[in-house]
Amino acid sequence: MRISSRIVTFTATVMSVGGLALASSSIASHAQAAAGGYWARGCDAGRACIELSGGRQGPGGPWWNVDGCGYHTINDHYRRGSAHGNGFDVIYADGRWDRVQPWSTRPLDPGNLVTSVNVLC
Template sequence: MRSIGRFTAWATTLATAVGATIVIAGSPASADAGGYWAWQCDPGRACLHLSGGRAAPGGPYWNVNGCGPHQIGDYYDFAIARGNHFIVTYIDDRWDRVDAWTSRDLDPANLATNVWVFC
Protein backbone atom coordinates (compact mmCIF):
# COMPACT_ATOMS: atom_id res chain seq x y z
CA MET A 1 0.00 0.00 0.00
CA ARG A 2 1.32 3.47 -0.84
CA SER A 3 2.03 5.94 1.92
CA ILE A 4 -0.22 9.00 2.04
CA GLY A 5 2.68 11.25 1.01
CA ARG A 6 3.50 9.17 -2.06
CA PHE A 7 -0.18 8.88 -2.97
CA THR A 8 -0.64 12.66 -2.65
CA ALA A 9 2.40 13.28 -4.87
CA TRP A 10 1.07 10.79 -7.45
CA ALA A 11 -2.42 12.37 -7.41
CA THR A 12 -0.96 15.87 -7.76
CA THR A 13 1.17 14.79 -10.73
CA LEU A 14 -1.83 13.16 -12.42
CA ALA A 15 -4.05 16.22 -11.87
CA THR A 16 -1.33 18.49 -13.25
CA ALA A 17 -0.93 16.31 -16.34
CA VAL A 18 -4.67 16.30 -17.01
CA GLY A 19 -4.89 20.07 -16.54
CA ALA A 20 -1.93 20.59 -18.86
CA THR A 21 -3.56 18.39 -21.48
CA ILE A 22 -6.68 20.56 -21.40
CA VAL A 23 -4.63 23.77 -21.65
CA ILE A 24 -2.36 22.42 -24.39
CA ALA A 25 -5.40 21.32 -26.37
CA GLY A 26 -6.31 25.02 -26.47
CA SER A 27 -8.99 25.25 -29.07
CA PRO A 28 -11.79 22.69 -29.12
CA ALA A 29 -11.33 19.50 -31.07
CA SER A 30 -13.42 19.21 -34.18
CA ALA A 31 -16.49 17.06 -33.79
CA ASP A 32 -18.26 15.29 -36.64
CA ALA A 33 -20.61 17.24 -38.90
CA GLY A 34 -23.54 16.22 -36.71
CA GLY A 35 -23.77 19.48 -34.81
CA TYR A 36 -22.65 23.06 -34.36
CA TRP A 37 -21.09 25.40 -31.78
CA ALA A 38 -23.31 28.03 -30.14
CA TRP A 39 -23.40 30.34 -27.13
CA GLN A 40 -26.39 28.45 -25.68
CA CYS A 41 -28.11 25.08 -25.84
CA ASP A 42 -30.81 25.41 -28.48
CA PRO A 43 -34.30 23.88 -28.11
CA GLY A 44 -34.59 20.22 -29.09
CA ARG A 45 -30.84 19.57 -28.83
CA ALA A 46 -28.45 17.45 -26.84
CA CYS A 47 -25.72 19.87 -25.74
CA LEU A 48 -22.25 19.61 -24.25
CA HIS A 49 -20.40 22.51 -22.63
CA LEU A 50 -16.61 22.73 -23.07
CA SER A 51 -14.60 22.42 -19.87
CA GLY A 52 -11.90 24.75 -18.63
CA GLY A 53 -13.69 27.96 -19.58
CA ARG A 54 -12.90 27.38 -23.25
CA ALA A 55 -15.09 28.30 -26.22
CA ALA A 56 -15.04 27.56 -29.94
CA PRO A 57 -15.45 30.52 -32.31
CA GLY A 58 -19.24 29.91 -32.26
CA GLY A 59 -19.48 29.44 -28.48
CA PRO A 60 -18.84 26.88 -25.72
CA TYR A 61 -21.85 24.61 -26.41
CA TRP A 62 -21.74 21.76 -28.91
CA ASN A 63 -25.37 21.36 -30.12
CA VAL A 64 -25.86 17.84 -31.50
CA ASN A 65 -27.98 17.42 -34.65
CA GLY A 66 -30.17 14.35 -34.98
CA CYS A 67 -30.40 10.93 -33.42
CA GLY A 68 -27.89 8.13 -33.09
CA PRO A 69 -24.12 8.16 -32.60
CA HIS A 70 -21.95 11.25 -33.01
CA GLN A 71 -18.16 11.16 -32.74
CA ILE A 72 -16.62 13.86 -30.54
CA GLY A 73 -13.18 14.28 -29.06
CA ASP A 74 -12.86 16.90 -26.34
CA TYR A 75 -13.36 17.62 -22.65
CA TYR A 76 -16.79 18.73 -21.45
CA ASP A 77 -17.97 19.68 -17.96
CA PHE A 78 -21.74 19.96 -18.36
CA ALA A 79 -24.55 18.50 -20.48
CA ILE A 80 -28.13 19.57 -21.21
CA ALA A 81 -30.90 17.48 -22.81
CA ARG A 82 -33.44 19.86 -24.32
CA GLY A 83 -35.38 16.96 -25.79
CA ASN A 84 -34.39 13.28 -25.95
CA HIS A 85 -32.05 11.57 -23.51
CA PHE A 86 -28.47 10.84 -24.53
CA ILE A 87 -25.32 9.10 -23.36
CA VAL A 88 -21.81 10.55 -23.38
CA THR A 89 -19.06 7.92 -23.63
CA TYR A 90 -15.49 8.57 -22.47
CA ILE A 91 -12.19 7.22 -23.71
CA ASP A 92 -11.96 4.84 -20.73
CA ASP A 93 -15.36 3.30 -21.68
CA ARG A 94 -17.18 4.93 -18.78
CA TRP A 95 -20.32 6.88 -19.65
CA ASP A 96 -22.84 9.41 -18.32
CA ARG A 97 -26.55 9.39 -19.14
CA VAL A 98 -28.43 12.68 -19.44
CA ASP A 99 -32.17 12.16 -19.11
CA ALA A 100 -34.63 14.08 -21.30
CA TRP A 101 -35.31 17.63 -20.13
CA THR A 102 -32.53 17.54 -17.51
CA SER A 103 -28.94 18.67 -17.15
CA ARG A 104 -25.95 17.26 -15.29
CA ASP A 105 -22.25 17.62 -14.65
CA LEU A 106 -19.83 15.59 -16.75
CA ASP A 107 -16.27 14.45 -16.01
CA PRO A 108 -14.18 17.43 -17.20
CA ALA A 109 -10.89 15.51 -16.97
CA ASN A 110 -12.01 12.54 -19.10
CA LEU A 111 -11.93 12.73 -22.90
CA ALA A 112 -15.45 12.37 -24.32
CA THR A 113 -15.40 10.32 -27.54
CA ASN A 114 -19.05 9.72 -28.45
CA VAL A 115 -22.56 11.03 -27.88
CA TRP A 116 -25.53 8.78 -28.63
CA VAL A 117 -28.89 10.56 -28.84
CA PHE A 118 -31.89 8.27 -28.38
CA CYS A 119 -34.99 9.14 -30.42
Template sequence: MQSISRFATRIVTLAAAAGASIALASGPASAAGFWGNACQDGRACIVLAHGTGPGGAYWNIDGCKHHSIHDYYKTALAQGNAFYVNYANGKWDYVAPWTGRPLDSSTLVTSVDVLC
Protein backbone atom coordinates in the same frame (compact mmCIF):
# COMPACT_ATOMS: atom_id res chain seq x y z
CA MET B 1 21.47 31.24 -47.93
CA GLN B 2 20.85 27.77 -46.61
CA SER B 3 19.81 29.08 -43.16
CA ILE B 4 17.16 31.32 -44.80
CA SER B 5 15.81 28.29 -46.65
CA ARG B 6 15.61 26.30 -43.39
CA PHE B 7 13.91 29.24 -41.68
CA ALA B 8 11.35 29.52 -44.49
CA THR B 9 10.70 25.77 -44.33
CA ARG B 10 10.08 25.98 -40.58
CA ILE B 11 7.65 28.88 -41.04
CA VAL B 12 5.69 26.97 -43.69
CA THR B 13 5.59 23.89 -41.43
CA LEU B 14 4.36 25.92 -38.44
CA ALA B 15 1.73 27.68 -40.57
CA ALA B 16 0.44 24.33 -41.83
CA ALA B 17 0.24 22.97 -38.28
CA ALA B 18 -1.63 26.07 -37.12
CA GLY B 19 -4.07 25.75 -40.03
CA ALA B 20 -4.70 22.11 -39.17
CA SER B 21 -5.39 23.06 -35.53
CA ILE B 22 -7.92 25.68 -36.61
CA ALA B 23 -9.64 23.19 -38.92
CA LEU B 24 -9.92 20.66 -36.08
CA ALA B 25 -11.39 23.30 -33.76
CA SER B 26 -14.32 23.87 -36.13
CA GLY B 27 -16.28 20.93 -34.69
CA PRO B 28 -15.84 17.92 -32.44
CA ALA B 29 -14.59 15.05 -34.61
CA SER B 30 -17.42 13.90 -36.89
CA ALA B 31 -20.36 14.98 -34.72
CA ALA B 32 -23.02 16.77 -36.71
CA GLY B 33 -23.95 20.06 -35.07
CA PHE B 34 -22.85 23.61 -34.42
CA TRP B 35 -21.24 25.81 -31.77
CA GLY B 36 -23.43 28.24 -29.84
CA ASN B 37 -23.57 30.39 -26.72
CA ALA B 38 -26.49 28.32 -25.40
CA CYS B 39 -28.20 24.98 -25.88
CA GLN B 40 -31.12 25.29 -28.30
CA ASP B 41 -34.49 23.65 -27.66
CA GLY B 42 -34.75 20.14 -29.02
CA ARG B 43 -30.97 19.58 -28.89
CA ALA B 44 -28.53 17.45 -26.98
CA CYS B 45 -25.66 19.72 -25.95
CA ILE B 46 -22.27 19.39 -24.35
CA VAL B 47 -20.23 22.29 -22.98
CA LEU B 48 -16.46 22.50 -23.44
CA ALA B 49 -14.45 22.15 -20.24
CA HIS B 50 -11.86 24.73 -21.32
CA GLY B 51 -12.31 27.62 -23.71
CA THR B 52 -14.87 27.94 -26.48
CA GLY B 53 -15.42 26.80 -30.03
CA PRO B 54 -15.67 29.25 -32.94
CA GLY B 55 -19.28 30.19 -32.04
CA GLY B 56 -19.40 29.52 -28.29
CA ALA B 57 -18.75 26.81 -25.69
CA TYR B 58 -21.95 24.78 -26.39
CA TRP B 59 -21.83 22.05 -29.03
CA ASN B 60 -25.47 21.66 -30.21
CA ILE B 61 -25.72 18.12 -31.61
CA ASP B 62 -27.81 17.39 -34.72
CA GLY B 63 -29.84 14.21 -34.99
CA CYS B 64 -30.57 11.00 -33.15
CA LYS B 65 -27.63 8.68 -33.60
CA HIS B 66 -24.05 7.92 -32.56
CA HIS B 67 -21.75 10.94 -32.83
CA SER B 68 -17.97 10.65 -32.57
CA ILE B 69 -16.48 13.30 -30.28
CA HIS B 70 -12.89 13.97 -29.21
CA ASP B 71 -12.55 16.65 -26.51
CA TYR B 72 -13.13 17.44 -22.84
CA TYR B 73 -16.54 18.65 -21.67
CA LYS B 74 -17.86 19.85 -18.30
CA THR B 75 -21.65 19.84 -18.70
CA ALA B 76 -24.37 18.04 -20.65
CA LEU B 77 -27.86 19.42 -21.35
CA ALA B 78 -30.80 17.52 -22.87
CA GLN B 79 -33.19 20.08 -24.31
CA GLY B 80 -35.36 17.27 -25.63
CA ASN B 81 -34.14 13.69 -26.15
CA ALA B 82 -32.05 11.71 -23.67
CA PHE B 83 -28.47 10.86 -24.56
CA TYR B 84 -25.34 9.07 -23.36
CA VAL B 85 -21.90 10.69 -23.13
CA ASN B 86 -19.16 8.05 -23.55
CA TYR B 87 -15.62 8.44 -22.21
CA ALA B 88 -12.23 7.07 -23.32
CA ASN B 89 -11.98 5.05 -20.08
CA GLY B 90 -15.12 3.04 -20.95
CA LYS B 91 -17.42 4.88 -18.53
CA TRP B 92 -20.49 6.86 -19.54
CA ASP B 93 -23.02 9.40 -18.25
CA TYR B 94 -26.74 9.32 -18.98
CA VAL B 95 -28.59 12.61 -19.48
CA ALA B 96 -32.37 12.31 -19.06
CA PRO B 97 -34.73 14.38 -21.26
CA TRP B 98 -35.05 18.05 -20.24
CA THR B 99 -32.27 17.78 -17.65
CA GLY B 100 -28.62 18.68 -17.30
CA ARG B 101 -25.71 17.18 -15.43
CA PRO B 102 -22.01 17.73 -14.81
CA LEU B 103 -19.55 15.61 -16.79
CA ASP B 104 -16.10 14.28 -15.91
CA SER B 105 -14.11 17.18 -17.38
CA SER B 106 -10.78 15.42 -16.81
CA THR B 107 -11.65 12.43 -19.04
CA LEU B 108 -11.77 12.54 -22.84
CA VAL B 109 -15.27 12.26 -24.35
CA THR B 110 -15.17 9.86 -27.32
CA SER B 111 -18.81 9.84 -28.41
CA VAL B 112 -22.39 10.85 -27.73
CA ASP B 113 -25.42 8.63 -28.44
CA VAL B 114 -28.63 10.66 -28.84
CA LEU B 115 -31.74 8.50 -28.28
CA CYS B 116 -35.05 8.83 -30.16
Protein backbone atom coordinates in the same frame (compact mmCIF):
# COMPACT_ATOMS: atom_id res chain seq x y z
CA MET C 1 20.81 27.35 -65.74
CA ARG C 2 18.46 24.82 -67.19
CA ILE C 3 18.84 22.35 -64.28
CA SER C 4 18.19 25.04 -61.69
CA SER C 5 15.04 26.20 -63.51
CA ARG C 6 13.76 22.61 -63.48
CA ILE C 7 14.42 22.40 -59.75
CA VAL C 8 12.54 25.65 -59.15
CA THR C 9 9.61 24.45 -61.31
CA PHE C 10 9.53 21.07 -59.53
CA THR C 11 9.65 22.73 -56.09
CA ALA C 12 6.84 25.15 -57.01
CA THR C 13 4.71 22.27 -58.32
CA VAL C 14 5.24 20.18 -55.17
CA MET C 15 4.40 23.14 -52.93
CA SER C 16 1.27 23.92 -54.95
CA VAL C 17 0.03 20.31 -54.84
CA GLY C 18 0.82 20.11 -51.12
CA GLY C 19 -1.13 23.31 -50.51
CA LEU C 20 -4.14 21.94 -52.42
CA ALA C 21 -4.05 18.73 -50.37
CA LEU C 22 -3.87 20.71 -47.14
CA ALA C 23 -6.74 22.99 -48.19
CA SER C 24 -8.97 20.08 -49.23
CA SER C 25 -8.32 18.19 -45.97
CA SER C 26 -9.11 21.36 -44.02
CA ILE C 27 -12.39 21.83 -45.91
CA ALA C 28 -13.31 18.16 -45.44
CA SER C 29 -12.73 18.20 -41.68
CA HIS C 30 -14.72 21.44 -41.31
CA ALA C 31 -17.63 20.05 -43.34
CA GLN C 32 -17.67 16.88 -41.25
CA ALA C 33 -17.88 18.88 -38.01
CA ALA C 34 -20.64 21.07 -39.47
CA ALA C 35 -22.68 18.00 -40.43
CA GLY C 36 -22.74 16.69 -36.84
CA GLY C 37 -23.73 19.84 -35.00
CA TYR C 38 -22.71 23.42 -34.33
CA TRP C 39 -21.18 25.65 -31.65
CA ALA C 40 -23.43 28.10 -29.81
CA ARG C 41 -23.55 30.25 -26.69
CA GLY C 42 -26.14 27.91 -25.16
CA CYS C 43 -28.11 24.72 -25.70
CA ASP C 44 -30.81 25.36 -28.31
CA ALA C 45 -34.37 23.98 -28.13
CA GLY C 46 -34.72 20.33 -29.11
CA ARG C 47 -30.97 19.65 -28.89
CA ALA C 48 -28.59 17.39 -27.03
CA CYS C 49 -25.68 19.61 -25.99
CA ILE C 50 -22.33 19.41 -24.23
CA GLU C 51 -20.34 22.33 -22.83
CA LEU C 52 -16.53 22.54 -23.12
CA SER C 53 -14.58 22.33 -19.86
CA GLY C 54 -12.07 24.83 -18.54
CA GLY C 55 -13.90 27.93 -19.74
CA ARG C 56 -12.88 27.19 -23.33
CA GLN C 57 -14.90 28.31 -26.37
CA GLY C 58 -15.65 26.82 -29.77
CA PRO C 59 -15.98 29.13 -32.81
CA GLY C 60 -19.57 30.12 -31.84
CA GLY C 61 -19.52 29.55 -28.07
CA PRO C 62 -18.78 26.83 -25.50
CA TRP C 63 -21.77 24.56 -26.29
CA TRP C 64 -21.69 21.86 -28.99
CA ASN C 65 -25.32 21.40 -30.19
CA VAL C 66 -25.67 17.90 -31.67
CA ASP C 67 -27.65 17.42 -34.91
CA GLY C 68 -30.02 14.45 -34.98
CA CYS C 69 -30.35 11.08 -33.30
CA GLY C 70 -27.84 8.32 -32.89
CA TYR C 71 -24.07 8.09 -32.63
CA HIS C 72 -21.83 11.16 -32.99
CA THR C 73 -18.03 11.15 -32.72
CA ILE C 74 -16.58 13.67 -30.25
CA ASN C 75 -12.99 14.23 -29.14
CA ASP C 76 -12.61 16.76 -26.32
CA HIS C 77 -13.25 17.42 -22.62
CA TYR C 78 -16.67 18.68 -21.49
CA ARG C 79 -18.01 19.82 -18.13
CA ARG C 80 -21.79 19.69 -18.54
CA GLY C 81 -24.48 18.05 -20.66
CA SER C 82 -27.97 19.37 -21.33
CA ALA C 83 -30.88 17.61 -23.03
CA HIS C 84 -33.48 20.03 -24.39
CA GLY C 85 -35.51 17.14 -25.70
CA ASN C 86 -34.21 13.57 -26.09
CA GLY C 87 -31.80 12.14 -23.55
CA PHE C 88 -28.32 11.03 -24.56
CA ASP C 89 -25.30 9.06 -23.40
CA VAL C 90 -21.82 10.60 -23.20
CA ILE C 91 -19.11 7.95 -23.70
CA TYR C 92 -15.60 8.52 -22.32
CA ALA C 93 -12.21 7.24 -23.54
CA ASP C 94 -11.87 4.95 -20.50
CA GLY C 95 -15.14 3.14 -21.35
CA ARG C 96 -17.29 4.83 -18.69
CA TRP C 97 -20.38 6.79 -19.67
CA ASP C 98 -22.92 9.27 -18.28
CA ARG C 99 -26.57 9.57 -19.24
CA VAL C 100 -28.23 12.97 -19.54
CA GLN C 101 -31.95 12.42 -19.04
CA PRO C 102 -34.52 14.20 -21.27
CA TRP C 103 -35.20 17.80 -20.24
CA SER C 104 -32.34 17.88 -17.74
CA THR C 105 -28.81 19.20 -17.25
CA ARG C 106 -26.04 17.40 -15.38
CA PRO C 107 -22.30 17.65 -14.75
CA LEU C 108 -19.89 15.54 -16.79
CA ASP C 109 -16.34 14.40 -15.93
CA PRO C 110 -14.23 17.33 -17.22
CA GLY C 111 -10.98 15.40 -16.78
CA ASN C 112 -12.08 12.48 -18.95
CA LEU C 113 -11.93 12.64 -22.77
CA VAL C 114 -15.37 12.36 -24.40
CA THR C 115 -15.15 10.10 -27.48
CA SER C 116 -18.80 10.03 -28.54
CA VAL C 117 -22.39 11.00 -27.83
CA ASN C 118 -25.37 8.76 -28.54
CA VAL C 119 -28.66 10.67 -28.76
CA LEU C 120 -31.56 8.39 -27.80
CA CYS C 121 -34.55 8.84 -30.13
